[in-house]
Amino acid sequence: MRMINKILLSLIAVLCLDATVTAQNKQVSGTVTDPAGAPVVGATVLVEGTTIGSTTDASGHFSLNAPEDAKLNISFIGYEPQQVDVAGRTHIPVSLKEDSHTIDDVVVTAMGITRSEKTLGYSVSTVKSDELTKARDGNVLNALSGKVAGVNISSSSGTAGGSSRIIIRGQSSLGSSGQPLFVIDGMPVSNQSYDPGNAGSALSGAAVDPGNRMGDIASDDIESINVLKGAAATALYGARAKDGAVIITTKKGSKNQQTSVSINSTMRFESVLRLPDFQNSYAQGVPTTGAYSYGYQNGWGPKIEGQTVKNFLGQDVQLRAYKNNVKDFYQTGHTYINSVAVSGGDDKNDFRLGLTAHNQTGVIPNNEYDKYNVSFNGGRKFNDKLEARISFSYAHTTSQGRPAQGSNDVNVLVNQINAIPRTTDINWLKNNWYAQDGTTVTQASVDEAGKTGNLYWTVNKNKNTGTVDRMFGSAVISYKPVKGLTITNNLGTDFFEEQRRQIYAWGTVGLPDGQFNTNNITYRQINNDLMISYDTTFGKDWSFKAMLGHNINQNFTKYLDVTAKNLLVADIYSYANAESVITTNDQAKSRLIGVYGEIDLGYKDIVYLSVTGRNDWSSTMPKSHRSYFYPSVSAGFVFSQLIPQNDVLSFGKLRLSYANVGSDTVPYALDFLYTPESSIFLQYVGNNSIPHGGLLAYMAPATYPDPNLEPQNQSSFEIGTDLRFFNGRIRLDATYYYNKTTKNIVRLDVANSTGFFYMRKNAGTITNEGVEIMAGFTPVETRNFSWDLDVNFASNRQLVKKLDPSITSYTLSAGFNSLQIKAAEGEPFSLYGTYWMTDDEGNYIIKDDGTRAVSETTKNLGKVAPDWTMGISNTLRYRNLSLSFLIDVRYGGVMYSGTVSDLRVNGMAEETIGKNRTDIVDKGVKQDGTENTTAITPYQFWSNNYSSKVSEANVFDATFVKLREMVLSYQMPQRWFKNCFIGSLALGVEGRNLWLMKSNVPHIDPETNIFGPSAVGSGVEYSAIPTTRSWGFNIKLTF
Structure with missing residues (x-):
């Protein structure tokens, strides 16, 4: 340690050689x-x-x-x-000595109103800047994992720049994604991951993870994130915040602050967190005979014993297992995050300018993601009455090589990766990914039939690309005409344009003539809040605050989707180069106008009462129900103020709240919209293209719009307590809540005789009941050493109380051979699917051919949400050295894995070896009740019993425990910089998603999820790009 100190001191002395400080x-x-x-x-x-x-x-x-x-x-x-x-x-x-147990923290609540935490009658969780940047993630949502009780974060994939999904206190609606409202400096912003072609109702089909829009935010620009969970906390936001709100406050300069510069630089390395456990004993071959053949992508061939065979290149090779061939396909990813900020101010002005560059190469070859952020936050105090502030952020992101996931697409990469035979050298594929015939280049096949392409063609030629340009910000002006009265107007906008391109190069196996798809998305939101507030006191004991506000919010979205088929010339992705071009153009605009108010009363810092009300007028609702009102009331009682000061109970508060919130539907759901058609199926008619006979054709709407549709309604009750003991050395915050959502807006099937397939109407009641506990302990606290332990726990019980009288269950998502996510009466949202049939004693029923009997109907296979979640955070400090780590626990719930099914059916999974591939007599009984004695081959056993046609076979307990985050940092002593331009210097080693400590799901990370943030549902994985672990170094410098 002394030698290290000497080296560091010498380096600093060189840096400070010409620096001087003069004193007056x-x-x-x-x-x-x-x-x-x-x-x-x-x-x-x-x-x-x-x-x-x-x-x-x-x-x-x-x-x-x-x-x-x-x-x-x-x-x-x-x-x-x-x-x-x-x-x-x-x-x-x-x-300064930390007072981490303070009882008077200031938090940002709805509409950007700051409140003392002890005055609130509802639960608010705050994550501060140092927690967000401790081990920076490219997606700021991932930084919340395991840190906030009642908040579940799930990643869709390990794609560079991939998306994440957030759910607060469980899914509460049948017809929406359950995503909370995001607000940055008072401006609502979008987190959507628009995918018009695969909006999340289908579980099958390929999809490229495009990332979610909160991934555009730079964590270095954030001062704090406040999570508002209950309806009472979010009632002032109205319909948009029915699923909670995430309030983000960005950093700004300080008045009377000298101009200073801060630099934060991170370099990290990434690798796949978990690879499948492959068998390395058997080669590819004919499944029914076990004979070797390179024409199969499986592990059902002969035992690997060094025999000489021909590979797919026609070369004579000896059979051997390349145990790391899949591992060697993935590369070490690199992430570089560099940010610089300049801030300062005088007695009237303050400013902060931030620049951030995030450059990432993923674990998939040619998967790259680059994000550049520019942010500004500046304020001016013109006089004692007038103040103004402007903040904005611009983000430019580019990506390439985002791989497809799911199924039914030649570009789905994980299918190709996991099907690489164990006897294939990855270099054979890497060096022979194309075939050339004269001037024509096509995808090289790796089987005799020419149906399986080389995956290196996919990553080298079929590169999906994307670009996003986004700007959001707000301008706030505040005027105080008389003491206590404040008039504030906040005008903001959120605008982005996104361009995506998905390529199938000319010569691709399965699409030899080539194809490309483009998606152009334009999003624009304008929001304005005008608020008048009054703050005063009555005598010594009473405080009074009142606020009245007006809100107008307008959203506009445009999708332009083009599919260009049959390319005339290779590698030219122009619409003019396509034989067929199909274009779809959708636009949607909505407007919400609201008036709201709040009254707060306080008595002697003991009792606090808050009453709010809001009325919204929504353009998406019918005139008869366009206007809807919802109130909230909350109270806090600081009972410790009535107890004589003592050394045990430092602070004690009870809180109670009730709220009612309404919400609307999507634009044009109540209109008869006719869409133009380019062709129509007419049997025995040769020409069915449109225009036909000079006439245009329009398709009638499939959904009947109910003119009596009412707003969805949610009522919420919450009670909790906040306790601090022994001067804050022990801290406990506990909450119980009960949420009830009625009049869900859903689309139900109707008889075709009506002229429609569906009807949009109000149906269904859902409840969410839960407990949240946040506990903190400081077991050791001395001058040089401290240990802080923080635990958060949350349990949520969801229940579908009632559906429409015409149905007993409602399908949220469907696909994969009868696999469904359903909402059924008396149950939480659950996976439904086919299952192995059993007798009354639970024995499998075995058919005459020796395989298990599979049901023709579906049943509940388990709920998709966890029973409970827990985050355990430890921070140990010794002088200038700090070590912190976070363990993330999710217990219960189930998930379906299509990847596991493919590995087993193809004979690639380790468990398919069994007893050296000897015949299997499955345990069970025949239909007559006698014990099964029919032997079948391992191929028959796994391909029949564990295929995707048997949903139950691929459903697992989704419990997991992860080492989510670990950081070791050293803050250079301030005295080293006394005569130097350097203000501070810190060095650190950091890691994220380091260790999957426990999992009941074989072969994959149970956290992966096919659903993006805009989808309804969870608990399904199919050929998802593996998640990654990362570790690296960080340096923070100020001067």
Whole structure:
């Protein structure tokens, strides 16, 4: 350690060689740091008895003029205030002691209103900047995993720039994705992952994970994230926040702050978290005979014993197992995240300008993702009455090589990867991925029939690309005409254009004539909030706050989808180069107008009462139900104020809330929309193209719009307590909630005789009941060492109470041979599918051919949501050294894996070896009740009993335990930089998603999910790109 210190000191001395600090007699400067030596940014430094003060900059530095005998008072939220004597000194280092157990934190609530946490009557969870940037993830949602009780985050894949899905307190609706409202600096922003062709109602079909729009945000620009979970917390936002709200506050400069620069640089390496457990004993071959043949992509051939055979290149080779051929296909990914921010301010102005570059190469060859962010946040105080602030962020992202997932597509990569025979050298594929006949290049086949293409063609030629340009921001002006009265207007916008292209190059096996698809998406949202608030007190005991607001929100979305088929010339992706071009153009516009208000009363810092109300007018609802009102009421009782001060109970509060929220439907759901058609099927008619006979054709709508449709309604009840013991060394926050959603807006089947296939109507009642517990402990706290342990626990019980009288279940998603996600009366959302038939004693019923009998109907195979989740966070500090790690636990629920099914059916999974591939007599009984004695081959056993036609065979307990995050950091002592331009320097080693500690799902990461953020459902995986673990280094520098 001494040698390391000497080396570091020498490096710093070189950096500081020309740096000097000059002191003036009346000028006092210094640095404010935390116990680990890191700078405290934004701390207030005041000369006692005067109005002279300063604010620390990004380096924790302050400077002011003060008498030689003055006293300085230093304070910052979350730290104990400290007073120091100047005593003639010109440089004063100050180390603040953490008061992590403070009971008066300020949080951002609905409409950007700041509140003291102790005054709230509902639960709010806050994740601060240091937690988000501790081990930065490209998608800011992933940084919330395991850190907030009642919030579930799931990744769709391990694709570079892939999407994540967030659910708060369970899925509450039959007809929506359950995504919360996202708000940045008061401006609602989109998190949608638009996919018009595969909107999430189907479980089959290929899809490219395009990422979700919250992935556009740079975590370095975020000051804090406040998660509002209950309806009482989000009622002021109205219909848009029925599933909760995520309130993001961005960083800004501080007034009276010297201009400072902060740099944060991360380099990480990524590898696949979990690969399948392959068998390495048997080659590919004819499944029914076991004879070797390179024409099969399986493991049902002969035992590998060094025999000489021909490979797919026609070469004579000896059979051997290439145990790492799949592993060697994946590459080591690299992620570089570099950010720089400049901030400062004077007595009237403050500003912050941030630049971030995120460059990533994925574990799939040629999968790349690049994101560049520019952000600005600036404010000006014109006088004591007028203030203004503007903030905006621009993001430009590009991607290529995002692989397809799912099924039924020649570009689905994991299908090809996991089917590589164990006797295939990956270099054979890598060096022979195309075939050339004269000037024509086509995809090389790896089987005799020419039906299986080389996967390196997919990653080299069929590169899917995407570009997103996005800007969002807001302008806020605040005017205080008289004391206590404030008029605020917040005008904001969120705009992005996204372009995607999916390629099937000319010569691709399965699509030899080539094809490409383009999706152009334009999204625009404009939001304005005008608020008038009044804040006053009555006597010594009463506080009163009132607010009245008006909101207008307008959304516009445009999709332009083009499919170009049969390319005339290879590698030219122009519509003019296609024999056939099919174009679809969809547009949607909606408007929501709302008025809202809030009244807050407080008595002696003991009792707090808040009442809100909002009325919305939605353009998507029928005139008779376009207007709807919903109220909320919440109360807090700080009972510890009535108890004599003691050393045991430091703080105690009870809270209670009730709210009712309405919500609307999608645009044009109540209109008779006729869509133009380019062709129509007419039997025995030769020419069925449109226009026909000079006439255009339009398709009638499939869904009948109910003119009496009512808003969906959700009522929410919540009760909780916040307790602190032994001066905050033990902390407990517990919440019970009950949410009830009625009048769900769904699309139900109707008789075809009506002229329609479906009808949109109100049907269904869903409840979500749960408990959330957040506990914190500080077992050890000394001058040089501390240990903080934080645990969050959440359990949610979802139940479909009632559906429409015409049905007993409602299908949310369907596909994969009868696999469905259903909402059935008396059950939570569950997987339904075919199953092995059993007798009354649970024995499998075996057919005459020795395979298990499979049902013709479906049954409930288990609920898709977990029983409970838990996050366990530990932080240990020794002087300037800090170690923190987070364990993420999800218990219960089930998931379906199509990848596991393919591995077993193809004979690639380790378990298919059995007893050296000897015949199997399955345990069970025949239909007459006698014991089964019929022997079948391993191929018959696995291909019949575990195919996708048997849903139950591929459904697993989705429980897992992960080491989600680990960070080791060292903060250089502040004294090393006393005479240097460097304000602070920290070095760290970090890792994310490091270890799958427990899983009941074989071969894959149970966290993968085929559904993106816009889809309804969860619990299904099919050929998803494997998730990754990452580790790397970080350096933080301020000056």
